[in-house]
Amino acid sequence: MLIDDDPVHAFMPYPPVAVPSAAEGPLTGLRLAVKDLFAVEGYRTSWGCPLKLAMSAVETETAPAVQALLDAGARFVGKTHTDELAWALYGLNAHFGAPINPAAPDRIPGGSSSGSAAAVAAGLADIGIGTDTGGSVRAPASFCGLWGIRPTHGRVSLAGCMELAASFDTAGLFARDADTLERAAAVLLGPDAADAPARPRWLMPVDMVGRLGPEQRAIYDSVFGAIGAEPVSLYPDGGAEALYEAFRVLQGCDARRSVLPFIDATRMPLAAGLDERVAFARQLNEEDEAAANAVRGPFAAAMDALLGADGVLLAPVVHDAPFRRDAERAVFDAFRHEAMKLLAVAGMARLPQVVFPAGTLDGAPFGLSLVGPRGSDRWLLGVAGRFFRP
Template sequence: MLSTASCVEKLMLQGCNFQSFTHTDELAYSLEGNNIHYGAAQNPKLAGHACGGSSMGSAAAVAKDLADIGLGTDTGGSIRIPASYCGLFGIRPSHDVIAKDGLIPLAAPFDTIGWFTSSAELLKEVGDVLLPKQPINPVNTLVIADELLELVDPSLEATLLNSLALTKKQFSKHKRFSVPSKQIFTELSDAFRVLQGRSIAHTYRDWLEQPKRLSHFAPAIQARFTMALSLTEQEEREAKKVQQHWQALVANNLDSKSCLFLPTTPTTAPLLGADTNALRMQIITLSAIAGLSRSAQVHIPMPCLANGAPYGFSLMMSHGNDKSLLACIQLIHTQLK
């Protein structure tokens, strides 16, 4: 029996009209915004540049004003990266707070359903419909990790620091994110790569190992699937240690009234067709911060740069504080412009 995914049905019951399905990267296993079978999505806000992926079609539709709300998935950054590249608000909710019925999984321990909007108000309104009941706490503390600010392209450092200075004014308290060593940040991308890959292999191994199956995918995605199938239990155990360490650090640094300031992406949107293999792991170093800790993260767009490129930053709160985060962003956003 056919049925409508509950996240779509809830929005329609509140008066939303379903407009269309949109394309993603192949099996959502990319952050590029390209699909060799259907083509790349061009960035409506920056001609000749990528939307980012994997939720490229939803981001392009909202950025082009073809839709008010774009639903998508975020496993390793697939809402947050297109939001950054296209100048949109985009949320990766806390893991497992929104039902995933109707979702084709990529890596279940990290898969989430998120959404894009052009305004903080609508972003929160969608959350009021899709998110479960949660206490809404006043968020008064901004947590800052200087090590994360070093992960962006040098050309964006001044822009990011300006965003941080504006954001700090909206919080009565500031504190440093305390880590024993900044090495933990360099370990996150590999830990995420391994844990995501092991989950993909567990779900899709029999299907992927059928003759000539991998030949249907783009070369970069073929390589990721091959890597996933080759990962070992020992690699998974070591990656879980990194994840557990990171989760403990997040628990020690964030509470229900504090949020972390962090870059969403290390660069603005790359050119269409550019080689993004090296950029992918730089992105995952940032996007794994929320993924490995099961946290809620929202990208907040800022005024475009002098060259017209969209950019912004993120705020992140620990698991289960999604509504507090959305309320906080709606409250402060008008003061950030």
């Protein structure tokens, strides 16, 4: 890493190697932290896994998404911690340790983009790049009190980045404020393909909001209550459980093709949590995948029809603030399943989602979000910054 001190354990302790960036550009003066799934010239890439780190050669090229930020003037300050193989939501790596959540040190930071979120929240970087498959930018942004974006699926190149689940993987960003996030997103995303709508058409997803408890709902209402959004329902037949189960199956099928060959070839030990997800993926078959895609296809089409060109969902990110790092195992299991029933909406529909700080619960951050039409990422960021900045 290229910083002198890392009090929140955000960065991998690689020997420092200078990474060139443009002298002038729209991101000049901003420090960049890079999740250790992306190739950066002069550094190894661990994927949060000791065996992968031992096998990794020093990279000779930088991933295009990272290079774009460097070419715009951002200054690289280090590679950041991730959950092992990026296949988790909490930011607790059994091998390399867990970053501290600067906004609530006794709580989990969220993952798998834990280090990038922690670095930005601690002021050690101004921009963090991470990946979001099931919520790995959105959950840490909510937990650490940050602005963040999961882009439209496929909008940002993932060349030179570890693949977990190709039909869900995206490259996302963190920042402490809307302006910085918009500056970085302008570089990474380029212009939207369609003209920006004149104004958003606000939609309240009642079946998502109904999953919040009273305290969480109070924050939601304090931020969104006066807007007068049209109430809508989103979940397919079978409700949130059916959508989440289809997500689990499709992610598992993707991971069978991408990650399980590495696990099998190395015979790596599997940490708690990862072992369960690997076991679930192993028993899936083509019929399971077809059934899950039969849920995803109509759901994504229905979301596209609902949003049109100007619809914006006023959506929860997850159902609660981050829990304590020393929580019992049952808390870990229950939280993930409940959180994913909300996070799966944008992921299954391949839509952009912008997260912003909304309040606190028992001293810990709780974020809210906007979900917009496919390809509307830059417009959606502008809407979030215009209506919901502090």
